[in-house]
Amino acid sequence: MTKKITSLVKVACIGAAIWMASVTGLSAEETAAAAPAPEPTVEQRVAGLEAYMNNVDPVGSKVTGIAGPGHNAWLMTSSALVLFMTLPGLALFYGGLVRSKNILSVMAQCMGITGLVAILWYTVGYSLVFGANFASPFIGGTEFFFFKGVDSIPNTSYCYWISQNVFAMFQLMFAIITPALIIGAIAERMKFSAIMLFVTLWMFVVYFPLAHMIWGSTGYMNGVWNADAAIPAIDFAGGTVVHMSSGWSALVLCILLGKRLGFGHTPMAPHSMVLCMVGTGMLYVGWYGFNAGSALAADGVASNAFTTTTLAAAVASFVWAGLEWVLRGKPSILGFCSGIVAGLVVITPAAGFVNPTGSVIIGVLAGAVPFFACTKIKHIFGYDDALDTFGVHAIGGTLGALLTGFLTDASVNANLVSEGYAAKNGLKALVESGHVWTAQLKAMGITIVLSVVATIVITFIVKALVGLRPTPEVEEQGLDIVEHGERGYESHS
Amino acid sequence: MKKIEAIIKPFKLEEVKSGLHEIGVEGMTVTEVKGFGRQKGHTEIYRGSEYTVDFLPKVKIEIIVPDDKLDTVLKAIISNAKTGKIGDGKVFVMNVEQAIRIRTDESGDKAI
Numbered sequence: 001m002t003k004k005i006t007s008l009v010k011v012a013c014i015g016a017a018i019w020m021a022s023v024t025g026l027s028a029e030e031t032a033a034a035a036p037a038p039e040p041t042v043e044q045r046v047a048g049l050e051a052y053m054n055n056v057d058p059v060g061s062k063v064t065g066i067a068g069p070g071h072n073a074w075l076m077t078s079s080a081l082v083l084f085m086t087l088p089g090l091a092l093f094y095g096g097l098v099r100s101k102n103i104l105s106v107m108a109q110c111m112g113i114t115g116l117v118a119i120l121w122y123t124v125g126y127s128l129v130f131g132a133n134f135a136s137p138f139i140g141g142t143e144f145f146f147f148k149g150v151d152s153i154p155n156t157s158y159c160y161w162i163s164q165n166v167f168a169m170f171q172l173m174f175a176i177i178t179p180a181l182i183i184g185a186i187a188e189r190m191k192f193s194a195i196m197l198f199v200t201l202w203m204f205v206v207y208f209p210l211a212h213m214i215w216g217s218t219g220y221m222n223g224v225w226n227a228d229a230a231i232p233a234i235d236f237a238g239g240t241v242v243h244m245s246s247g248w249s250a251l252v253l254c255i256l257l258g259k260r261l262g263f264g265h266t267p268m269a270p271h272s273m274v275l276c277m278v279g280t281g282m283l284y285v286g287w288y289g290f291n292a293g294s295a296l297a298a299d300g301v302a303s304n305a306f307t308t309t310t311l312a313a314a315v316a317s318f319v320w321a322g323l324e325w326v327l328r329g330k331p332s333i334l335g336f337c338s339g340i341v342a343g344l345v346v347i348t349p350a351a352g353f354v355n356p357t358g359s360v361i362i363g364v365l366a367g368a369v370p371f372f373a374c375t376k377i378k379h380i381f382g383y384d385d386a387l388d389t390f391g392v393h394a395i396g397g398t399l400g401a402l403l404t405g406f407l408t409d410a411s412v413n414a415n416l417v418s419e420g421y422a423a424k425n426g427l428k429a430l431v432e433s434g435h436v437w438t439a440q441l442k443a444m445g446i447t448i449v450l451s452v453v454a455t456i457v458i459t460f461i462v463k464a465l466v467g468l469r470p471t472p473e474v475e476e477q478g479l480d481i482v483e484h485g486e487r488g489y490e491s492h493s
Numbered sequence: 494m495k496k497i498e499a500i501i502k503p504f505k506l507e508e509v510k511s512g513l514h515e516i517g518v519e520g521m522t523v524t525e526v527k528g529f530g531r532q533k534g535h536t537e538i539y540r541g542s543e544y545t546v547d548f549l550p551k552v553k554i555e556i557i558v559p560d561d562k563l564d565t566v567l568k569a570i571i572s573n574a575k576t577g578k579i580g581d582g583k584v585f586v587m588n589v590e591q592a593i594r595i596r597t598d599e600s601g602d603k604a605i
Contacts, residue, residue, distance in 0.1 A: 267544040269537055334539050375541030388540060 055297040057160050065153050068161030074298035075162045075170055081289025082173035086110055086180050089286050092279030093337070094184050097387045100271040101478025102188045103488040109183045109195055114176050116196060120203055121172045122147055128208040129216060130171065132157065137220035137230060140212045144168075157217040158225075159296040170293060171211075178207055178242045184387035185250035188268075189260045191470050192483050198253070198462045205454040206245055210447060214241045221443045223427040224415045232427035233443035234408070234416070234436065236305065237294035239349025239400040240447040247394025248451040251385065256459045257468055259384035261475050268386075273333045280337040284313055287344045291351040304412045305351035308359035309344065312351075315360055316343025319367025338392065342370040345396035350404040353416060358407035365403065370396045401444050405437025494589040494605065495563050499554045500526065501574040501582040506552050512573040513556070516565055520605075522555040532580035551582060557589055559602045 040048070040061050048061020052068045091110040095103045117125070124145055131141025144150055147168065155164040162170075179199040186195075213220040214235050221240075223232030235241060260268065270276060291309040295302035320339025321331035346366035347359055354362065374391035385391060410416040410431050422428040430436045462468060469475070474482045481487055501509060506523065513521065527548035534547040558566050567584060575581055594604040 267546075268542075269539055269544045269546075328538060330538075332538070338540060379541060391540075 052161060055161060055299045057156065067152060067154060067163040067166070071159075071161035071297045071299075072163055072166055074302065075166050075293060075296065078289035078293025079166065079170040079173055081286045082170065082177065082293065083114075083286075085283050085286030085290060086173070086177045087114060089279050089282030090177065090180055092275045093283060093341070094187060094279070094387050096272040096274065096276030096279060097184075097270040097334075098187050099268060099478070100489055101480055103271065103275075103480065104484050104486055105192070105479035106183065106187055108192060108484050110180050112192065112196055113180045113183075113199055116199060117176045117179065117203060118172060120200065121168070121175055125175060125203060125208055126150065126168050126171065128204075129175075129211040130155070130158065130168075132216070132218055135218060136212075137216075137218055137226075137228075138213060139209050140216055140218075162296055167296070170296075171215075174238060174242060174290070175203070175207060175211070178238075178246050179203065181243070181246040181389055181393055182250045182253065184389035184393075185254040185385045186257050187386040188479065189386075189469055189475055190257060191467065192479075193466050194462050194468045197466055198458060201458045201461065202249065202454070205458060206249065206451055207241070210245055210450060211241050213446070214238075214443070221439075221446065223422065223425060223439060224418075225421055227421045227424035229425040229427075231439050231442045231446075232422070232425040232430060233439040234353060234404060234427070235349045235401065235443070236352040236404070237291045237348045239345075239397045239404065240443055243345050243348060243393040243397025244401060244444065244447045245451045247390050247392070247397055248448050249455040250389035251383070251394060252452050252455040253459055254385050254390070255383050256456070256463075260386065261472055263384045264382075270334065273337075276337055277333055280340050284340050284344065287313070287348075291344075291348060295352055301352045301413050301415075304355070307356055308351050308354055308362075309347055311356055312347035312359040312363040312366060313340045313343035315363025316340065316346070316366035319364055320371050323368065323371050338370070338374065338388070339367045342366045342392050342396045345370075345393055346400035346403065348397070349400045350407060353404055353409070353413050354407040355409045355412050358409060361407065362400070362403050365399060366396060369399050398444060398448075401440050401447075402437060405440035406434075408436050494592055494602065495558055495560060496587050496589045497554075497556045497558065497563075497566060497570070498585040498587075499556075499570050499574065499582065500528070500551050500584075501554065501570075502576065502580060503550055503552045505574045505576070505581075506554075508573040509554065509570055512569040513566065516562075516569050518556060518558070518562075518566060518569075520556075524553045524555075526551050526553045530580070530583070549580070557592055557605050559605060 044060045045062050048058035048063040051058035051061065052063060055071065058064050087110060091107045095106045098106055126147065127142055127144035128140045131143045133141035133143045150164050150168050152163040152165055154160055154162055155167060158167055179202060183195065214222060216222060217226060219226050219229060221231040221233040222229045223234045287309055288306060292302045292306040295305055317336045317339035320342065321335035324335040325331040343363050343366040346362050350358065350362060370392050373395040374388045378385055378388070378391060408416055408431055416422055416431045417428045422431070430439055470479065470482065527550055529547050529549055532549065534545055534549060537544045537546055556566065563586065570584060591600060592604040593600045
């Protein structure tokens, strides 16, 4: 049996190598066939430099087909910041909230997802989201399989000044953190193998199509950048793609998986609020890459997103802990941390579309609505969303997507009323009449239906193939020792 | 010889140690322990989930004293550890049959 699998893997590797060799051969021929362009005039060359300052197309100048240093530097920085959100930000945030016997399992899951998603992204994922040769509103194309042609030259369908390889890395970090968010709901009680299989299937069925629909140049719901978008919805940095998809899927998965052993009887208090706070701080800082980086340039939209991100998170943190103080008598560290994350989640779809006042309104609601979701709704329905992925990310993401529809301000982002795209697909009209929320509701509905239905199907497939839960003995002992052969803490050093 | 086991509030340890030093007690063993008595535990709330923590942190001091010093040492411990509130702790006294200093083989009171 093992031999058979090994030989199968070998055959697959050889096949992939041959395919990649043929791909490389093709691209060399294409390059040789390109004709030299005529020498641009001085005016055209100056216009190219102005285009760099204004983050627009430098067509006809001498700076086409190269990355703009400032914009590219910010996106490389942002990509690193978004990776930092997962490793170690989210790993510590979630790791501190589980019991000490399971901290390494959470960290292993975050790192396993990082590697797994990077491989999927390189082979097919990036192409399925940001390719275009299917000309489909629902899925990308095949032209970038195995990163074919994904080099330092910008892909002008998405940005004029960012190297496509940097753009692909930036988007990869989003693809990594999204499934990593799900593990918060199912922490302490799902087999590592089941999580890896679940994430693989989930990326294909939920993330790749959804990310294409929202951000792909031919995307179904890409109101800002697709003139033919059927639903002119807006999602700046991933309220639907990242937070709603992971949050709603997490709810379904945690219900199908069942509660942790002893849930409701034995104490399951966080084992380290210190690690949790450290992770939260990293998430806050990393989120600048997530939100301000989503401008895909170091421009005014990025500056505004930077500002709104800061305000929303700070306000939400203060409101969440303040509510605890009023209702329970003590402002807790977990309250501050939860508020920061909730504020960041809710501002995510709005960051580049609302003004500072809008972000403060978002901050207040982000501190209050997820607070009641985590402290009340969860107890009423009794599901074991261990670390509140649903309460924070699904409720927060849904709230954010909706509020974005009410609080957009075209003066902070001209793309909302652009003649090239927004005027054609109807977004401009919605912005001017204050009805963006109608498009948002449609996008939210599609996101929820896709996430919920797909997760139900995938969960049953995973259950049939490898099983979902470890044995009760393993769960009791903790996943660290049994699944990973290590312990987070030694009782005697 | 008597062994004194005193379970006290952690923040009173410094005062008790100074008090014992003043009356000439030269050694003690201190352990961080957890437990509960009439004070019971406390409640922790994480995102609306309440957990009752039964065991509170305390400090246990162990001292061996010659019979004639017992009352003075007990007085020093009790006066320094007292706050008058619930949870101040308890002191237990028991007989010790033998004590030996490993380095010199001295035994009895001389070994303390």
